[in-house]
Amino acid sequence: MPTVYLMCGRICSAKSTHAAALRRAHRAVVLSVDEITLALFGQDAGEQHDTYVARAEAYLFRKSLEILENGIDVILDWGFWTKRERDEARAFYAAEGIPAELHYLDIPREEWLKRIAARNRAVLTGEADAYYVDDGLRAKFEAMFEVPSPDEIAVRVGTEK
Numbered sequence: 001m002p003t004v005y006l007m008c009g010r011i012c013s014a015k016s017t018h019a020a021a022l023r024r025a026h027r028a029v030v031l032s033v034d035e036i037t038l039a040l041f042g043q044d045a046g047e048q049h050d051t052y053v054a055r056a057e058a059y060l061f062r063k064s065l066e067i068l069e070n071g072i073d074v075i076l077d078w079g080f081w082t083k084r085e086r087d088e089a090r091a092f093y094a095a096e097g098i099p100a101e102l103h104y105l106d107i108p109r110e111e112w113l114k115r116i117a118a119r120n121r122a123v124l125t126g127e128a129d130a131y132y133v134d135d136g137l138r139a140k141f142e143a144m145f146e147v148p149s150p151d152e153i154a155v156r157v158g159t160e161k
Contacts, residue, residue, distance in 0.1 A: 002068045004093050008080040008148055009105030011133055011141050012115040018105055018157055019077040028073035031060040035077075038129055061092060068098055081145045086152055101154040106147075108158075 005022055007015040019030045036056045037045060045052050057078065064074040080086045086102060093100040107115070116138060122128035131137070 001099065002071050003073050004064060004068065004089075004098055004100045005073065005075045006080050006086065006089055006100055006102045007075065007077045007105065008086065008102050008153075009107075010079070010081075010112060010145050011131070011138070012112060012119050013105040013107050014115075014157070015079070015105050016077055018103060019075045022075050022103070026073045026075075028075050029067050030075045030077050031064055031067075032077040033057055033060065034131065036060075038131070043132060061089075065096060065098075068096075079141075079145070080148075081141065083146050083148070083152075086148060102148060102152050103155040103157060104148050104153045106156055106158040 003026075005019075005026075005028070007019050009015050016030075016032065016034075019032075022028060023030050033053055033056045036059075037049070037052050041049075041052060060076065064076065067074050076089070080089060080102070090100045090102075116133045119128060119130055120132055123130055123132045
């Protein structure tokens with residue numbers, strides 16, 4: 001039976017890196033909200049960014065069913081930052097009889113801040129096609145992120161200190 005893997009973690013916690021490793025290990029398809037929104041809007045989505053993200057997520061949920069129906073595992077590479085988002089995703093797939101496995105990328109705050117700085121340098125030099133994370137965006141997502149409870153987590157990568 002195909003499985004959906006939910007990548008959970010803060011910005012720059014290596015969700016995409018872990019998703020790529022899972023893709024190779026399971027011959028799966030990665031569906032990434034950032035990939036879609038960056039391809040369509042670049043860094044310039046502005047005030048509409050949250051709306052575009054919500055639309056992309058809704059589309060990817062529907063598209064994932066098509067892929068899963070063909071027996072291919074799917075990796076949802078976005079943050080699942082809140083318990084509500086995680087619960088809704090699990091319920092969506094449970095209604096279709098599809099197992100959902102949460103992979104939580106858990107890194108110490110100091111390492112997280114170093115990764116943000118490294119990503120920002122790579123974005124500015126054109127080495128990375130990712131969002132630039134300024135202090136406002138970092139603070140916004142840090143405030144909204146809800147650490148998953150142990151019963152939500154199938155796989156924990158890293159350790160929070």
